[in-house]
Amino acid sequence: MRTPPETGETDVTAQRILDLVARGQARSRTELASALGLAASTVGLRVQSLVDTGLLRESGAGASSGGRRPRLLEINGGQGEVLTIDLGGGHARLGRHGLSGALVETAALPITLAEGPVPTLDAVAAALREFGSSRLRGIGVSLPGPVNPEIGGVEQPSRMPGWPGYRVGDHLSDVFGVPVAVDNDANLAALGEHRVRLGTRRHSITVKAGTAIGSGIIVDGRVHRGATSAAGDITHTRIDSDEQVPCSCGNINCLETVASGAGVVRQLRQAGYDVTTTAEALELARAADVTATGLVRSAGTHLGQVLSGVVNFFNPHAVFLTGSMSSSEPFLAAVRSRVYASCHPLVTQTLRIEAATTGADAPLLGAARLVLDELTLAAP
Structure with missing residues (x-):
């Protein structure tokens, strides 16, 4: 599918x-x-x-x-259930859902995406057979890269050798004989959060700010993908900075270089701190370290500035923030402050800027909604 x-x-x-x-x-x-x-x-x-x-x-x-x-x-x-898969670099999360989309059970599976699609999907399929049942109606898959909806697989992903162009949906559909819906993890996280918080109407943006940055856009309760399925990619928006920080995309001073957890860790290390993870950086900020708190606030301000342009243009009902950085109140406060200061008052009149509530389950919930929506479309 x-x-x-x-x-x-x-x-x-x-x-x-x-x-x-x-x-x-x-x-x-x-x-x-x-x-x-x-x-x-x-x-x-x-x-x-x-x-x-x-x-x-x-x-x-x-x-x-x-x-x-x-x-x-x-x-x-x-009358059945659907199963979902959220593939990450070193692990996969599996979900079992009723036909309402509610998440009933989860499981974790170690995988290595770098091994390629066939061994990875075969391992996932084996786990799904143990996890699933004879009442399976469909499967939803979350992939950590840009998804081409025409092939049901990723295009131009980073750190996924052998995956570009591979038809993930067809592979699993052939194995299980049920419809399979595939999308990008940011889109599905946005869909999962939106459906839980806002239902099938209204508009929202969900931004995952962790080690990296990604976002998904929901229009009237449905994923907006854009002309080339790249809608919502704010990661590589260039920002004003005195530094010349190279980004993995080949440009300099992309949002991810300063507003992500990895960006904050890089800046702390430059300042002489012995930190290696986003969690360590955020712990310093929670302990009221002046430098760490300042960098976390600065990251939120940069993200808020980029989002203000999106919010002014899109006029959503809500912006939901997820990922490890969203657990920091200084980060959230800085995002809110910059968006409200930079946007037209009419645009922010009813705008909600809040931490997401679905956490790591968001891509699974979104994947379930995606396949259930397709089963609905198949109704006579």
């Missing part, structure tokens, strides 16, 4: 129906019609198609409000 293209309003309606039922915000056709602002006949047709495909089921009758008692709806958990 490839990454889904833009879909029509009918398909979006089905996705929103499932989301409202899963979140407990609507339990009957009447409540769904009211929540969606659609005709009861339109909602009835989509509900029936979801019942026919086994994604929804009727669970009894509700209380009457003067007429016929409404038939209550719920996610049909007995």
